[in-house]
Amino acid sequence: MNTENQWGMTSLSPNTRFAMSANDLLTGDAGMPVLRGLMRTDEPMSKHTSWRVGGHADHYYVPADLDDFANFLQESPHESIVVIGLGSNLLVRDGGLRSTVIALHAQLNDLRLIEQNESGGLIYASAGVACAKIARFAARHNLAGAEFLAGIPGTIGGALAMNAGCYGSETWEIVAQVQIINRSGHVFIRQPGGYTIGYRSVELQHELTSTVETEWFAGGYLRLPHGDQTESRQRIKKLLAQRVNSQPLNLPNAGSVFRNPPEDYAARLIEACGLKGCSIGGAMVSPKHANFIVNTGNATATDIEALILMVQSRVMKATGIELHQEVRIIGDARRLT
Numbered sequence: 001m002n003t004e005n006q007w008g009m010t011s012l013s014p015n016t017r018f019a020m021s022a023n024d025l026l027t028g029d030a031g032m033p034v035l036r037g038l039m040r041t042d043e044p045m046s047k048h049t050s051w052r053v054g055g056h057a058d059h060y061y062v063p064a065d066l067d068d069f070a071n072f073l074q075e076s077p078h079e080s081i082v083v084i085g086l087g088s089n090l091l092v093r094d095g096g097l098r099s100t101v102i103a104l105h106a107q108l109n110d111l112r113l114i115e116q117n118e119s120g121g122l123i124y125a126s127a128g129v130a131c132a133k134i135a136r137f138a139a140r141h142n143l144a145g146a147e148f149l150a151g152i153p154g155t156i157g158g159a160l161a162m163n164a165g166c167y168g169s170e171t172w173e174i175v176a177q178v179q180i181i182n183r184s185g186h187v188f189i190r191q192p193g194g195y196t197i198g199y200r201s202v203e204l205q206h207e208l209t210s211t212v213e214t215e216w217f218a219g220g221y222l223r224l225p226h227g228d229q230t231e232s233r234q235r236i237k238k239l240l241a242q243r244v245n246s247q248p249l250n251l252p253n254a255g256s257v258f259r260n261p262p263e264d265y266a267a268r269l270i271e272a273c274g275l276k277g278c279s280i281g282g283a284m285v286s287p288k289h290a291n292f293i294v295n296t297g298n299a300t301a302t303d304i305e306a307l308i309l310m311v312q313s314r315v316m317k318a319t320g321i322e323l324h325q326e327v328r329i330i331g332d333a334r335r336l337t
Contacts, residue, residue, distance in 0.1 A: 033071045036064035037107075045096060045331075048103060049087035050153065052252040053301045055096025055331060057082070062103050066110075066126065066187065066218055069102065073185035076100070081183070082330065083216050085128060085155030089162065089254055094301045095332025104128035105155055108218065113141050120225040122176060127157025127218050131164070134222070135236055144227025145174055147235040151243050153255055160217040162326075163202050167239055171220075172197045179219035187218055200259050200326055248286040251294035257308060258291055258323040266323055267291035273318045275311055283307045305329060 043060035046052050059079075063069040073081070080099035084090060108128035115122045121143045125134050135150035148169035152159055159171040160178060172192065181187050196203045204212065243249070258266040270276070270290035277287045282299030285307065286292040293307055312323050 033075075035061075035072055035075065036068045037072070038062040043101070045087075045092040045101070048084065048101075049090050049092055049254070050252060051091060051254050051295050051299070051301075051304060053094070053295060053299055053304060054092030055094045055301070055334075057092075057097040057099060057101040059100040060103065061100055063107055066108055066181070069104075069108070069218075070181060070185035070187060072102070073181070073183060077184075081214075083157075085158045086130065086153065088154040089158055089164075089327050091254065091301055091304055091327055091329045093305070093329065093331035093333050095334040097331045104157055105130070108157070110219070111137055113137075114221065116141070120223065123222045123224065124179075125156045125220055125222065127155060127160075127216070127220075129156050130154070131156055131159055136233075138222075138224055139227070139229055139232035139236060142227055142229050142232075143224040144232055145169075145224045146222060147232055147239060150236045151239045156220055157217045160220050161202060162200050163197055164200070167242070170199075172202065174222045174224060176221040176223040178217055178221070180215050181218040182215040183213040246289055248288040248292050248294050251286075251296060252299075253286070253292050253294045254327050256291045256326050257293050258311075259326045261321050261323065264321070265291075269315050269319055269321060269323070270311055273314050275314060278307070278310070280307045280310065285311065301331075302333070 038061070040060040041058065043057045045054035045057055061072060063072060082097055082099045082101045084101060084103055085105045105128045108126035110124065110126040111129050111133065112124045113121060114124050121141060123134065123138060123143070131149040131152040131154055134156060135146050135148070138146035148165065148167050149159070151166040152164045154164065158164065160175070163170050163172050165171060175192055177192065178190050179187065180190050194205055196205060256266070260266050261269070267290040270285065275285050276290050278285045279296070281303030282296050283303035283306070284294050284296050286294050293304055295304070308325065315321060315323050
């Protein structure tokens, strides 16, 4: 499953109505709901990706909540849709997107303790909730096993989509079930058994892919055992310190660029090829962590993509190992005039 699925582009339906205030709950003609979110046009995606690069999106919609997201999908059936969270695992090319970007971070923000019993607890988190916030929330409720989420610089929606992980743990290890929204705007539940889960990979079971619409994760239910609040907070603090010490957080980046190959590390291979500090334009392989590409201040998406391709080529030539991207690259190479 991919949170950046795209569909054929047409203009917005003339029947689609946008209310710029989230407090406007009026309905349109014939009971059609007025959308309560915020719509922008020609929005620079450099403002919404952690690399701070990328061209403009034709439309950029911030839904008021999950119901509003569903209404948007229902009222714009032909629109090309790209769904994003914090933009921390995403490279938008300099030509931008001929699509409507739907931004979920801080809007789909429901975070609740659903139940707590003798075996542990169940947390529900909407797709737009930052992973680090979930880690702290779980610790506060004396639940263990979510501490690693503090090291993932994205939302739970993105973490579910790619089985994000760090420090030996992965998102789907704690998933009880997921909430889904499909292209028709219907919201429903799927069980983990409906997916093939792998390293940085989440795919619907083959028998389902031919019968379902494009869909995105709207939220996740996380099952966690009992723990100790103090111990969990100390573990989170230790993980964050480790992240600060090992990663170039002082410069715009998108986290790990490449997946680790079996029985090895992408960073080790890149460093062994002498690529630390290598640059193209304003993009540079971090001297601090070789699996990070940083924006030194004036990088373009083209610079970053070219550096990604160069690293892959050099590593393949020197070692025979193909590095696969962990980041998603979308959009047009350049905007046509």
